[in-house]
Amino acid sequence: MPKTAITFIGGPTALLEYAGLRIVTDPTFDAPQIYEDPEETTLVKTTGPAIAREDLGTVDLVLLSHHGHKDNLDWEGLELIAQGIPTLSTRQAADELFGGGVVGLDNWESYDFGPVTITAMPALHGPPGSEPMVGPVIGFMLESPGEPTIYVSGDNASLPLVQQIADRFAPVDIALLFAGAARVDEIDADLTLNSADAATAAKLLGARLVVGLHTEDWTHFSHTRSQLEVAFEHTGILANTPRGTRVEL
Structure with missing residues (x-):
C-alpha cells in the first residue's frame, strides 16, 4: 500500500x-481576488493555489467541511465538484449543490x-x-x-467538540487542523481554531x-x-508542509 502523504495547496x-485514494480537502483553486456579495462578508484571497485544478491529476474524493464560504469552496472548487467527483459534506450542501455527487452526512454518521x-465529526464555525x-459545518475522521x-x-x-471527538477516537494518528483563527467583523470571536487552541486540540x-491548514x-x-x-514549538509534532510539495506522513 502506498504511504500516506499530503501536498499543501x-x-x-x-x-x-x-x-490508495487521492482526497482533496475544502477545494479552493481560484486566483487571488475579492469576493463581494450583498448577502455575504467580503473575503479577500491574496495567493493562488500551489497546484492548479487542471493539474491535480486523479481525484477520488472531496471532503468539504461546508459550502457557503468562498475560502472553503470557491468557483474553481465548484468546477471540481461539478465533474461528478464523490464529495462528502453537510446535509445542507447536499441539498444545495447541483451537478456533483455530494453526499450529506450528519454528525457521527459514517460512509464507506x-x-x-469516513465518519462526520461535529464542528462549530465560531462561538x-x-x-x-455561519451555517452548519462538519469535520471528518478517516479509518x-x-x-x-x-x-x-x-x-x-470549539475545543469542547474536540473533546467529544477525543472521547470516541483518541489517540488519533494524524490531525489536519484548520488553525488560522478566521475572523470577520460581524462576529467578535474566532471562527476557526487559533494557534494555541490548535495545540490544545492536538493534545486532547x-x-x-x-x-496545519487554513493559516x-x-x-x-x-x-x-x-x-x-510557535504554538507547537516544543512538541515536535507539527509537520513541515511547504506549498506544493508532497510530504510523506
Whole structure:
C-alpha cells in the first residue's frame, strides 16, 4: 500500500494520499481576488493555489467541511465538484449543490468509500449561537485497516467538540487542523481554531502528527503559519508542509 502523504495547496486545501485514494480537502483553486456579495462578508484571497485544478491529476474524493464560504469552496472548487467527483459534506450542501455527487452526512454518521470509512465529526464555525450566521459545518475522521487514523477538523473553533471527538477516537494518528483563527467583523470571536487552541486540540486528540491548514492566503485568517509553529514549538509534532510539495506522513 502506498504511504500516506499530503501536498499543501493553499488555504484549507490539500491533496491527501490515503489508503490508495487521492482526497482533496475544502477545494479552493481560484486566483487571488475579492469576493463581494450583498448577502455575504467580503473575503479577500491574496495567493493562488500551489497546484492548479487542471493539474491535480486523479481525484477520488472531496471532503468539504461546508459550502457557503468562498475560502472553503470557491468557483474553481465548484468546477471540481461539478465533474461528478464523490464529495462528502453537510446535509445542507447536499441539498444545495447541483451537478456533483455530494453526499450529506450528519454528525457521527459514517460512509464507506473503497477501503476507507469516513465518519462526520461535529464542528462549530465560531462561538455558540453563531450557527444561524455561519451555517452548519462538519469535520471528518478517516479509518482504514493498516492505515493511520486521520482527523480533518474543517472550520471548527470549539475545543469542547474536540473533546467529544477525543472521547470516541483518541489517540488519533494524524490531525489536519484548520488553525488560522478566521475572523470577520460581524462576529467578535474566532471562527476557526487559533494557534494555541490548535495545540490544545492536538493534545486532547493524542495526535502523533499535526498538519496545519487554513493559516495562509486569505486576509481574514488572523493567525499565521509562523504563529502556529510557535504554538507547537516544543512538541515536535507539527509537520513541515511547504506549498506544493508532497510530504510523506
